[in-house]
Amino acid sequence: MMTTEPHIASAFDRDLEAIQAMMLKMGGLVEAALLDAAQALETRDDDLAERVRRGDKAIDALEEQINIEAARLIALRAPTAGDLRTVLTVMKIAASLERCGDYAKNLAKRSSVLSQMSPISGSAGAIRRMAKAVEVLLRESLDSFVQRDARLAADVRLRDAEVDQMYNALFREFLTHMMEDPRNITACMHLHFIAKNIERVGDHATGIAEQVIYLVSGALPEEARPKDDRTSTALPPGAK
Amino acid sequence: MNDMRIVERAVETRNIKISARGVQVHYGDKHALRDVDVDILDNTVTAFIGPSGCGKSTFLRCLNRMNDTVAVAKVSGTILLDGEDIYDRRVDPVQLRAKVGMVFQKPNPFPKSIYDNVAYGPRIHGLTRNKAELDEVVEASLRKAALWNEVKDRLQEGGTGLSGGQQQRLCIARAIATSPEVLLMDEPCSALDPIATAQVEELIDELRASFSVVIVTHSMQQAARVSQRTAFFHLGNLVEYGETGAIFTKPSDPRTESYITGRIG
Numbered sequence: 001m002m003t004t005e006p007h008i009a010s011a012f013d014r015d016l017e018a019i020q021a022m023m024l025k026m027g028g029l030v031e032a033a034l035l036d037a038a039q040a041l042e043t044r045d046d047d048l049a050e051r052v053r054r055g056d057k058a059i060d061a062l063e064e065q066i067n068i069e070a071a072r073l074i075a076l077r078a079p080t081a082g083d084l085r086t087v088l089t090v091m092k093i094a095a096s097l098e099r100c101g102d103y104a105k106n107l108a109k110r111s112s113v114l115s116q117m118s119p120i121s122g123s124a125g126a127i128r129r130m131a132k133a134v135e136v137l138l139r140e141s142l143d144s145f146v147q148r149d150a151r152l153a154a155d156v157r158l159r160d161a162e163v164d165q166m167y168n169a170l171f172r173e174f175l176t177h178m179m180e181d182p183r184n185i186t187a188c189m190h191l192h193f194i195a196k197n198i199e200r201v202g203d204h205a206t207g208i209a210e211q212v213i214y215l216v217s218g219a220l221p222e223e224a225r226p227k228d229d230r231t232s233t234a235l236p237p238g239a240k
Numbered sequence: 241m242n243d244m245r246i247v248e249r250a251v252e253t254r255n256i257k258i259s260a261r262g263v264q265v266h267y268g269d270k271h272a273l274r275d276v277d278v279d280i281l282d283n284t285v286t287a288f289i290g291p292s293g294c295g296k297s298t299f300l301r302c303l304n305r306m307n308d309t310v311a312v313a314k315v316s317g318t319i320l321l322d323g324e325d326i327y328d329r330r331v332d333p334v335q336l337r338a339k340v341g342m343v344f345q346k347p348n349p350f351p352k353s354i355y356d357n358v359a360y361g362p363r364i365h366g367l368t369r370n371k372a373e374l375d376e377v378v379e380a381s382l383r384k385a386a387l388w389n390e391v392k393d394r395l396q397e398g399g400t401g402l403s404g405g406q407q408q409r410l411c412i413a414r415a416i417a418t419s420p421e422v423l424l425m426d427e428p429c430s431a432l433d434p435i436a437t438a439q440v441e442e443l444i445d446e447l448r449a450s451f452s453v454v455i456v457t458h459s460m461q462q463a464a465r466v467s468q469r470t471a472f473f474h475l476g477n478l479v480e481y482g483e484t485g486a487i488f489t490k491p492s493d494p495r496t497e498s499y500i501t502g503r504i505g
Contacts, residue, residue, distance in 0.1 A: 005503045012502065078461055080488045081497045218490030 015073050016086060019066050023090045026062045026097045027142040029055065031135050033104035034201060038131035041111035041194070042124040049115075052108035059101035066094045082215075089215040093145065096204040100138065103197040107131075110190045117187045120177055123170070127191065130166045130198050137163065137205040144212045153212040156205060157225050163202035164228035170195045171231045199229065257282040257422060257452040258303060263317035265298050265307065272298045276317070276478045278471060280422075285444055285453045287467035287484065289460060291499065294473040296456050300424050303454065304340035305333045321422070338365050341415035345427040347407030349399035349414070354391050357399040357410055358382060361418035377417055384450075385413035386443050405436025412443065416451075423447060425455040429462065441466050460500055464488050472496045 007013050033052050040049035070091050073079065079087050114124075137156055144153035174188040174195075206225065214220045258280040265273035273295040280286050288296035298307070305326060307313040319326050326336055338361065349357050358378045361367075368374040378395075382388040387409040391402070399410050408428060415423060425444070429437040444466050447453055457463050463470055464484060471481040472495075480487065480496045491497045 005498060007502050009502060080460065080464070080500045081491050083501045084489060 009077075012077050012083075015069070015077065016079075016083060019069050019073065019087070019090050022062050022066050022069070023094050023097070024142060024146065026059055026066070026094060026101075027138070029059050029062070030097050030100045030104065031139055033059070033101060034107070034131050034135050034138070034198070037104045037107040037111060038128040038198075040108060041114065042128045044111075044115040044119075046112050046115055049108040049111045053105050056101050056105040060098060063094045063098040066090060085215050085218065089145070089211045092211050093142075093208050096207055100201045100204050103201050106197055107194050110194055114187055114190055120174075120184060120187050120191060123173065123177075123188075123191050126166070126170055126173070127194055127198065130163065130170070130195065133166065134163055134198050134202045134205065137202055138208070141205045141208040141212065144209060145215070148212075148216050150213050150216040153209040153216075154221070156209040157213075157221065160202045160206045161226045161228040163199055167195055167199040168228065168230055171234065175234075255282040256280070257322065259320040259323075260299075260302075261318050263299065263302060263315070263319060265295070265302065265316075266314045267310070268312040272476055273302075274476045278478060278481055280452060280454060281469065282452045283448055283450075284469055285448050285455060285467040286469040286471065287463035288454065288456045288471050288473060289458075289463050289499070290473035290479075292458075295476040296471075296473040297426055299473070299478075300426055300454060300456050303422065303424055304337050304342055306337075306342070308333055335365075338418040339420050340422040340424060341418065341420035342424040342426070343408070343411050343415050343428045346431050347404060347411050349402070349407050349410050351398065351400055353396045354382075354399045354402070354410060355395040358413050358417045361414060365418055367418065381413040381417040382410075384416055384443075384447070385409045386439060386446075387413055403436070405432050405439060408432060408436065408440060409443065412440070412447075416447070420451060422452045422454065425453065427456055427458060430458065437462070460488075472499060474499065 033055055036048055037052045039045065040052065070087050073087055077083075137159060140152060141156045144150070144156060171192065174192050177184045178188045210220055256279045258278075260276055260278050260280075263273060263276040264271070276295075276299055288300060290296045301307050302315055302319060303326075307315055315327065321336075321340065325331070326340075350360060352360070355378055358381050359374055362374060362377050368377055379388060379392075382391060387406060390406060391397075391410075399407065402410060408431070412423075412428075428444075429440050432440065441462065444453055444455065448468075455463075455466065467484045469481070470484045470487040472479045472487065472491075472493075474495050480491060480493045482492075487496065488500060491500065497503075
């Protein structure tokens with residue numbers, strides 16, 4: 001159980017709230033970047049893709065600001081117990097979100113390349129559905145932080161397996177397209193990296209959920225979570 | 241995997257030095273300490289923390305029967321030192337205090353020479369047979385208290401002429417000259433500057449090789465720095481007692497969390 005009483009030193013509360021607010025703002029920007037980049041891919045909207053690429057600077061700047069403020073807070077306030085776990089969790093989540101922002105930016109870059117090529121039928125829509133599913137996981141992991149809700153965090157952690165399954169399906173689909181027509185290879189390679197990067201954002205959402213469990217309970221979850229990314233052992237169809 | 245102790249800070253012993261059960265203290269009508277059960281380990285620094293009036297100093301003073309000197313104080317329950325009841329009628333409090341030494345908040349050297357301050361305990365308890373032995377005890381105590389090099393050329397000068405930090409280390413040398421088994425410290429650094437505080441804290445860490453050290457402190461950071469076990473007192477109750485790293489990262493009682501994070505005074 002975490003206490004929610006205010007500190008005797010009210011400036012301590014303001015400092016703690018400030019880094020959490022910055023982290024949540026980062027989260028909002030990353031969620032939007034992911035959805036926008038996936039939409040830019042599906043609608044072949046180069047302007048939107050360009051806006052996503054430029055928007056990553058704001059995400060990076062927020063992470064830097066969080067690190068500076070967190071270091072200051074540790075030096076000046078010597079946080080302990082729940083306060084200490086809050087600061088540590090904010091720093092770790094901010095680092096995760098920064099990576100997720102980079103993945104969204106990479107998606108936007110590849111979408112500008114893909115818009116020059118003929119589309120692979122159905123793939124952009126499938127990627128957008130996957131991006132949407134991951135965005136929900138990311139949003140709910142951050143909601144669990146705001147509400148200090150370890151049960152919601154545990155739920156998010158288990159649901160990443162669904163994203164892994166979507167990625168498996170896309171992986172097989174891209175293989176099929178490439179074998180059918182080698183002229184699809186360039187586009188499918190880009191699409192595969194996009195799918196892989198979105199799957200990694202899902203892993204970060206899982207990591208954020210685990211941090212929330214640590215924040216609330218003082219210990220990281222011990223049992224292994226279900227994973228369903230089987231592509232690392234995939235063989236071409238027909239291979240023995 | 242959940243063990244938060246860093247190797248260096250790990251407590252090597254599980255030997256219980258002091259075992260307290262159902263300790264209650266009344267000062268007249270005031271119930272100052274309620275039903276305290278605690279086992280204090282040997283070769284370990286144990287910190288007592290808590291807001292003013294929580295009972296931590298009262299409990300510390302039970303451990304060498306300093307409360308005997310307070311007319312209205314009534315102590316009940318049992319406190320065993322190495323399995324022996326220290327409140328047994330056959331125990332001489334003066335002998336007990338040679339075994340359970342104490343260092344106070346303000347350095348209080350006797351108005352005597354540096355040498356005589358340290359030699360005082362061994363003399364009255366007849367611990368040495370001749371001058372050479374006494375010289376040895378004085379030097380060894382001053383060395384353990386990390387003061388020898390600063391005072392070895394002026395042992396006959398007055399102890400009150402030293403700086404505050406030196407005076408406090410002199411008091412520690414005086415306390416350890418009788419070869420105690422337990423050293424009680426009641427806010428030993430509150431009158432010292434940060435440098436002298438760091439020196440005394442370093443000393444406390446070295447002393448735990450030879451003694452069980454119990455320290456009362458208002459500085460949470462000091463408790464976190466010097467102790468391996470922490471006990472949190474509140475309103476006369478021992479609320480939580482455990483490994484210091486665990487108390488400061490994941491206390492189990494919300495009152496402990498509120499206190500160490502600066503939410504209740």
